[in-house]
Amino acid sequence: MTNERIITYLEAVREAMVQEMRQNENVFLLGEDIGIYGGAFGVTEGMIAEFGPERIRNTPISELGMAGVAVGAALTGMRPIVDYQFSDFLTIGMDQIVNQAAKVRYMYGGKAEVPLVIRTPSGAGTGAAAQHSQSLEAWMAHIPGLKVVQPATAYDAKGLLKAAINDNNPVIFYEHKLLYKTSSQVPEKLYEIPLGKADVKREGHDLTIIATAIMVHRALEAASILAKEGIDVEIIDPRTLVPLDEATILQSVAKTGRALIVHEAVKRGGYGGEIASIIGEKAFHHLQAPIKRLGALPTPVPYSEILERAAIPQVDDIVKEARSLIKYEVS
Amino acid sequence: MTNERIITYLEAVREAMVQEMRQNENVFLLGEDIGIYGGAFGVTEGMIAEFGPERIRNTPISELGMAGVAVGAALTGMRPIVDYQFSDFLTIGMDQIVNQAAKVRYMYGGKAEVPLVIRTPSGAGTGAAAQHSQSLEAWMAHIPGLKVVQPATAYDAKGLLKAAINDNNPVIFYEHKLLYKTSSQVPEKLYEIPLGKADVKREGHDLTIIATAIMVHRALEAASILAKEGIDVEIIDPRTLVPLDEATILQSVAKTGRALIVHEAVKRGGYGGEIASIIGEKAFHHLQAPIKRLGALPTPVPYSEILERAAIPQVDDIVKEARSLIKYEVS
């Protein structure tokens, strides 16, 4: 049965694109080495064979121009998907993404649409060091006009990517490198997960962990360990930072009274601050302990595997933080 | 007496540069139209007459290259100050700022220094619309390796800029456009305000307002209004987001039990989230009310003066929010 089909996150991303491209001529891909090479991580492998070099369009190494060309194409009726090989390279395209894509509609008084998806792998864990390992989604979430998606599973990746492609706004779609090879059950038929709906990845009563991308999986691992100690964790995956499903998060905290936010991005200035602040403001009287955040240390991502692990939250860190939150008693 | 000399914020910025340049040959300026034109806002007016076109170096309109050239010069012994005409244009330089300037030292195992200041006007209020009015300091504060400064007064501007120029790290120095013409007492002699020291701009007992840049002034105005209602506000100006003077903020909240954070940047994903989260975590048991944040609405900055005002926190908004915080009672 198709419903029980298991594919990887990478395949799920590809499948969403392929199926959308089959039904909409205006959807096309733009990026470096996405053709015969199949993209830096193999996501677009084989697509050029089906769709040809016009719709699987290799670009020069021109990350600013690439974004701008996509905005221009989107403004005039196409639905481009831009592939950045590493999310670190979005820094080069920021002007077009932030000053054009995000603002054109507003600046033009609502009389323009920029249906554009930027897909890009983020995160550390591959030894690629400081310029190839960042998680800068907080930047994007700060910019009105953009939407921001961070799928954690193959199932979510496919449904959210469909929604992103069909959205009439610029959507930044972060794929986590270490998740590409993870698998889950993914229906073959195209389906959509609406942007702005969090997913409760685990139900629990004692503590709410809000985790994104790969941290969803680390939180789940931590939860198994904690379960053995009698600590029952609820795990919420917002899936999209913008729009953010505040209701699901607040409901959970209302129930547990304790919240821990975990992301891979550097803690300082990360989006965890936004989520923590929303909880602090709107669930204040439910809180039985301070809201805690876990994120990367304030350092560029180092090359050495030992140091790289030390820079980024691991299962152990989550377990430890969760324990201390549970122990906290209002004095 | 020199101590009572009053000059504008703009003059204070210029004076810090001029005095530093007189005593250090390696300090030089790099930017668009900083020569005879005097910069987009007149900050560098007259400097080329004293220092000549080598040290007041007009660049082509090349915001990415400009940052990169400065990093290269800094790496090899110069101390460049880069002038971006509007902070919105830093989006174009992000790759060099974030992937090079911020990380070079770390990537090279501590064996490099990038003593670099990026000066740039930020903020709205001039009718310059969406691409010339942003406040994106939260991005910078998220990047390990960068320091972030936001002076609110002429006095702070001079002392902080000296510190920034003497710092051996890349420092992003935000000048607020609407503050350029404001004045305060500024000693003629060069002095340094260390990065990482907040300033209590007003003492009070009932409520802590943490405000940055122009919001310091709006908060002060709000405080006068509130004082008439018997509400005694303490106003903390962090002055530098990185490093952040947590101690001063936490001390104040420990005293007042109530905190409001105000910045001009968009609230969603703004640095207010970081500050609120730190307070929420470290002053949890002192809090008598939820921590509130005021920031710009989630929209690009509009052109129309009416809309522009509506997008950005005004004195009234602060007054209203402060009142409701004071009224809040733990149930």
Place this chain on the structure above:
Amino acid sequence: MDVQTLTKFPQITNEKLLQMYEQMLLIRRFEEKVDELFKQGLIYGTTHLCIGQEATAVGTCAVLQAGDKITSTHRGHGHSIAHGASIDRMMAELFGRTTGYCKGKGGSMHIADVESGNLGANGIVAGSIPLAVGAALTAKMQGLSYVTVCFFGDGATNEGSFHEALNMASIWQLPVVFVCENNQYGMSSSVKEMTNIKHLSTRAKAYGFPGVTIDGNDLIQVVETTHEAVTRARAGQGPTLIEMETYRWMGHSKSDRGKYRTETEVNAWKERDPIRRYEQVLHDAELLSADKIEEIKQMVESHVQAAIEYAEKSPKPVPEDVISDVYAP
């Protein structure tokens, strides 16, 4: 130069010749009024006026067909008017009214009318160059016959955007015409100091398509050259870079005190006024009498006055409007 050379551009009619004259006058008068209104404090923000450069916008847009697109710059009023924008709605935008092209949300630097093919002014120098290439890509991918004209200044050619976009336009042979209005300065910086080449059109060589430098104050030359480039583009022969030498008479923007250039230089360029030169051409061709000039000027004047009245009478936005139009449904 007389009007006979215009035969190279077959679609030209006497009516069109006069219409271009009228458009140049309209742009000039519009800009003069904006300057006045701005100085009176009736217009908010800043403005970048194109007085002295009217021929580049008018001559270029004259050869376009319905459906052809343009992208513009911070100095974009002329482009919009030449592309057929309503000056009522432009003026309303400058006044920050809801009847403006952007409902008062964009202002001078963001006037656009995407539906009619005006993809917009832009506050980011060179920011619209990749957009133009993207619009041209749409034409190619959807098999549409429109051409996109991309306006930008001399200063913009030093931005990375320029480089990346022109290269992509070339390797994909897209139907786009790059019009560089070289008005000798990017703000205060002379093109001679900011580049080390004689003609910016040389830069086309780096991408492998034709580049040409012309007198941008000679309307006829602008028309002819653009016509050729647009024809090439439409025929699938790829992009062209046209450098049009011209001059901005006014300051860069409100903050300009003109210290970086001499009055002698400004005056020398005023001698090369594109409007007066074209007037002479029309006069020599016996297409324009003194009476006719007067008549056209009157018409232009009342047109601009009407725009101001339209703007003044139009409603202002209400604060609640601030939050709409961010996201498309």
Place this chain on the structure above:
Amino acid sequence: MDVQTLTKFPQITNEKLLQMYEQMLLIRRFEEKVDELFKQGLIYGTTHLCIGQEATAVGTCAVLQAGDKITSTHRGHGHSIAHGASIDRMMAELFGRTTGYCKGKGGSMHIADVESGNLGANGIVAGSIPLAVGAALTAKMQGLSYVTVCFFGDGATNEGSFHEALNMASIWQLPVVFVCENNQYGMSSSVKEMTNIKHLSTRAKAYGFPGVTIDGNDLIQVVETTHEAVTRARAGQGPTLIEMETYRWMGHSKSDRGKYRTETEVNAWKERDPIRRYEQVLHDAELLSADKIEEIKQMVESHVQAAIEYAEKSPKPVPEDVISDVYAP
């Protein structure tokens, strides 16, 4: 081509001629070993090997003087070695050890030795081009006589950084030499598809300084051309762009399955092996006997082995090290 042509570069001695040969061999052997170690899982991350391109790095650095600087790329091992880096510390860096050039914090893509003038490899394509221009600006402003050589690939010439930086180098007449290693591909993309020009050196025309294309697998040509450019730079005559045509024998990086080029093409380029060609030159000039070759190869081999041992014996960082070196005091 015989060794007599080397007289154009006066500083050349027989010893130097042999030393270049040895360096090329050392680079090749180092890279082969890295490939092996990587495949054995002993090196983390990824690697970009420069096998087949040894002449560009060695020939270029051969003409540099003490104090001259280089900036490099992701494919930078050869540049570092040619600039005089210790392969012990390079290997230690690849092994992530504290004795590595970056204490294990940088890895392959960030090997640097600022003190000696190696301003570093770079993970951002074209990212180091503006850095090189900045280093050259320091020389000019401080009145120092060093020259900066900036290495980058063919793909990098399509980045905005390239454009902006080369223009600034030109208008300020800075002492920098731009060395474009055109190995025919940027990852999988053929330079022929990603640009529409025959020679990348043409791009120098857009900035107003000399550009030249040479056979980058001909060490002698590389030496001579670079020497000329470095001499010009040092004399204050500004930048030069040298396009060196060469070929990467290995995949782009670990993820490359080589689908974008044919084996025939790869083999044809292997026929033009820069090392074997130079061997022939030295042989013809009677500077290199079969015995000497063997002797040098042995030396290189033991040198590389020693580097591996050095790396293996070096201490690993401890987790606490992660947070140091972010900010300078």
